[in-house]
Amino acid sequence: MSTDQKPILSLQGVIKRFGGLTAVDQVSFDVAKGQVFALIGPNGAGKTTLFNCITGMHVPTAGRVVFEGRDIAGSKPYKTAQLGIARTFQNIRLFEYMSALDNVKVGEHVRMKAKLWDAIFRTPFARREEREVSERAMEFLKFVGIERHADNYARNLAYGQQRRLEIARALATEPHLLLLDEPAAGFTPQEKVELMKLVDKIIARGITVFLIEHDMKVVMEVSQRIVVLDHGEKIAEGPPTEVRNNPRVIEAYLGKSA
Amino acid sequence: MTRLRELIRENSRNPNAIAYAAMAIAALTFPGIAQFATGGNADYLVSLAADGGVFILLAIGLNVVVGFAGLLDLGYAAFFAIGSYTYGMLASQQLISSPIHHALHVPFWIALVLGTFIAAGAGALLGAPTLRLRGDYLAIVTLGFGEIVPRFFRNMKDWTSGVNGISALDIPTLPFWITGPWANAQLGIEQNFRFVSFNPTAWYVLVIILVVGSVIGVNNLYGSRLGRAWMAVREDETAAAAMGVNTVNTKLLAFAIGASFSGFAGAFYGAKLSLVSPDSFGFIVSITILSMVVLGGMGNIPGAMIGALLLYWVLYKFLPDAPQQVAALADNLGFHGLNTVTPNWPGIAEFVSRLKFILFGLILVSIMLLRPQGLLPSRLRTQELKRGVHDEPVAAPTV
Numbered sequence: 001m002s003t004d005q006k007p008i009l010s011l012q013g014v015i016k017r018f019g020g021l022t023a024v025d026q027v028s029f030d031v032a033k034g035q036v037f038a039l040i041g042p043n044g045a046g047k048t049t050l051f052n053c054i055t056g057m058h059v060p061t062a063g064r065v066v067f068e069g070r071d072i073a074g075s076k077p078y079k080t081a082q083l084g085i086a087r088t089f090q091n092i093r094l095f096e097y098m099s100a101l102d103n104v105k106v107g108e109h110v111r112m113k114a115k116l117w118d119a120i121f122r123t124p125f126a127r128r129e130e131r132e133v134s135e136r137a138m139e140f141l142k143f144v145g146i147e148r149h150a151d152n153y154a155r156n157l158a159y160g161q162q163r164r165l166e167i168a169r170a171l172a173t174e175p176h177l178l179l180l181d182e183p184a185a186g187f188t189p190q191e192k193v194e195l196m197k198l199v200d201k202i203i204a205r206g207i208t209v210f211l212i213e214h215d216m217k218v219v220m221e222v223s224q225r226i227v228v229l230d231h232g233e234k235i236a237e238g239p240p241t242e243v244r245n246n247p248r249v250i251e252a253y254l255g256k257s258a
Numbered sequence: 259m260t261r262l263r264e265l266i267r268e269n270s271r272n273p274n275a276i277a278y279a280a281m282a283i284a285a286l287t288f289p290g291i292a293q294f295a296t297g298g299n300a301d302y303l304v305s306l307a308a309d310g311g312v313f314i315l316l317a318i319g320l321n322v323v324v325g326f327a328g329l330l331d332l333g334y335a336a337f338f339a340i341g342s343y344t345y346g347m348l349a350s351q352q353l354i355s356s357p358i359h360h361a362l363h364v365p366f367w368i369a370l371v372l373g374t375f376i377a378a379g380a381g382a383l384l385g386a387p388t389l390r391l392r393g394d395y396l397a398i399v400t401l402g403f404g405e406i407v408p409r410f411f412r413n414m415k416d417w418t419s420g421v422n423g424i425s426a427l428d429i430p431t432l433p434f435w436i437t438g439p440w441a442n443a444q445l446g447i448e449q450n451f452r453f454v455s456f457n458p459t460a461w462y463v464l465v466i467i468l469v470v471g472s473v474i475g476v477n478n479l480y481g482s483r484l485g486r487a488w489m490a491v492r493e494d495e496t497a498a499a500a501m502g503v504n505t506v507n508t509k510l511l512a513f514a515i516g517a518s519f520s521g522f523a524g525a526f527y528g529a530k531l532s533l534v535s536p537d538s539f540g541f542i543v544s545i546t547i548l549s550m551v552v553l554g555g556m557g558n559i560p561g562a563m564i565g566a567l568l569l570y571w572v573l574y575k576f577l578p579d580a581p582q583q584v585a586a587l588a589d590n591l592g593f594h595g596l597n598t599v600t601p602n603w604p605g606i607a608e609f610v611s612r613l614k615f616i617l618f619g620l621i622l623v624s625i626m627l628l629r630p631q632g633l634l635p636s637r638l639r640t641q642e643l644k645r646g647v648h649d650e651p652v653a654a655p656t657v
Contacts, residue, residue: 055500057496057499057500076499076504077496077499077500078499078500078502078503078504078505081499081500081501081502082502086500086501087500089497089500093494093496093497094493094494094497095489095490095493095494095497095498096493096494097489097493097636098486098489098490098493102486102489105486106486106487106489106490106498106501106503107501107502109483109486109487109490109501109502109503110501110502110503112483114482114483114484116484116511118482119478119479119482119483119484119485120475120478120479121475121478122478122481122482126482126483129483130481130482130483133483169501170501172501173501173502
């Protein structure tokens with residue numbers, strides 16, 4: 001299986017500057033297929049900026065973002081979603097005044113084929129597709145465990161359910177690579193355990209997971225490989241046990257001892 | 259029969275279904291009842307209702323842009339103007355005096371379609387440069403567009419007769435038409451029918467058909483992939499893009515489809531009045547349509563329609579009639595003094611007539627205070643899936 005050895009995502013010397021500020025500086029790493037890959041670092045290290053560079057929300061100042069063998073640096077966000085990269089957001093960004101089910105159905109938008117004509121005249125094709133999409137959306141809600149709230153406005157869901165809904169919506173785009181931006185933020189320990197189970201289920205579907213997380217317990221337990229960013233630079237990379245004991249990582253998190 | 263009963267039971271608590279049913283019944287019975295109540299002198303009322311239908315079409319179209327896609331458009335009357343002028347120029351003697359020296363007499367039905375597509379094109383054209391703008395900034399640009407278009411038509415004197423406007427537009431025709439007692443005639447088929455202005459019932463029927471078609475089309479769009487994309491863009495453009503929605507195309511389509519409604523509404527309006535004048539499409543028209551949508555319930559089709567009906571009635575029937583009504587009321591109640599004009603008192607009728615716009619403002623403000631979400635607000639779309647699917651007990655995680 002030589003194809004599986006190829007990384008699904010490969011960052012090569014990615015730089016992102018905002019004016020004089022360098023948010024991401026010469027970052028390179030590979031994400032292997034089928035892994036849980038974690039990106040950690042102190043606040044302001046450039047983690048989310050890096051995510052934005054991958055999904056096309058930012059255009060990297062320099063460097064290559066290679067996804068499944070294709071350089072996608074500078075592609076529009078909807079293009080990267082089409083290619084198979086889905087994401088969630090650090091501060092939840094749901095479509096608040098749409099039902100949970102409709103939120104997931106928007107995720108499926110990119111895999112739907114109905115044209116304007118189909119939509120206006122509600123052709124048999126459009127009807128069939130709508131039905132299929134509704135059913136599939138329901139399955140995604142079940143997958144994350146919030147199918148009982150399918151009819152509720154997204155804004156009326158509890159915080160934890162909103163985080164799950166965001167994951168369901170991202171999964172509905174049928175991604176190969178799922179980027180989770182601090183999925184456990186604000187979770188209770190119990191919820192974190194549930195989340196780790198969910199990540200395992202996602203991996204079992206053959207989706208590669210790339211996450212940003214602050215909670216070390218979650219990161220150490222769930223991920224196979226970790227990259228540490230500090231001030232936009234990669235300061236460490238390796239399996240959890242190795243990263244945990246890396247002196248530079250400890251310094252970045254706890255500060256230099258006097 | 260049982261299916262009908264089921265349909266009624268299912269929808270008896272759905273305000274939208276009730277609104278649709280009420281409007282359908284009112285639309286069907288209005289000409290008959292009006293003629294009956296006035297002893298056959300209701301042509302004026304029916305004609306007024308047909309014009310009201312134009313505003314319903316406009317509200318439905320603007321609701322797509324503002325309500326569905328969340329793009330604040332303050333220049334919507336521009337597309338109305340484009341639709342009207344399309345018919346005016348293509349279906350009259352007008353172009354004889356233009357540089358091409360040739361009158362075009364495009365049949366109304368073709369002009370209706372042309373007007374639709376030309377307005378849609380103009381919508382996309384306006385949309386293109388405004389795609390990066392959101393909220394207030396977009397509103398200002400559309401406001402500018404709304405000012406430019408009527409001025410453009412006014413200044414293109416060679417083509418549009420400038421301030422005089424275009425008059426004597428072609429009368430739409432049909433090979434046959436059914437007439438009956440509702441139009442003060444014998445039941446029968448009239449051949450080579452012409453939509454003349456003294457037959458308002460025909461115009462009324464035509465506008466009802468246009469409204470019904472529009473409602474079906476927009477309703478289908480609302481429940482479609484595109485409708486969801488519009489709402490996603492309205493709720494959070496960044497998230498929508500991350501989910502694979504091409505926000506540029508989605509917004510352009512919202513502008514184009516929204517504009518297309520005012521395109522054929524404009525062609526209809528021009529043909530019915532047989533006159534197109536640059537003064538009919540000012541800022542106040544845009545604002546009135548926007549008020550209709552907001553007042554009725556943004557994002558909800560029957561809401562926008564009810565808002566349009568109500569405001570249209572207030573503006574074109576209630577307020578114009580108010581002075582006489584009040585004067586008559588004062589007489590009936592015995593306050594004859596109120597109707598006596600003195601140097602310090604213009605008479606109650608004149609007094610009320612001066613207060614017209616204060617009244618209008620009061621009505622708007624009080625509706626918005628009492629029902630800030632609109633008369634018939636947008637509701638959560640009900641599930642298309644069978645009930646059972648999400649009723650079955652599930653071991654829900656504690657999250």
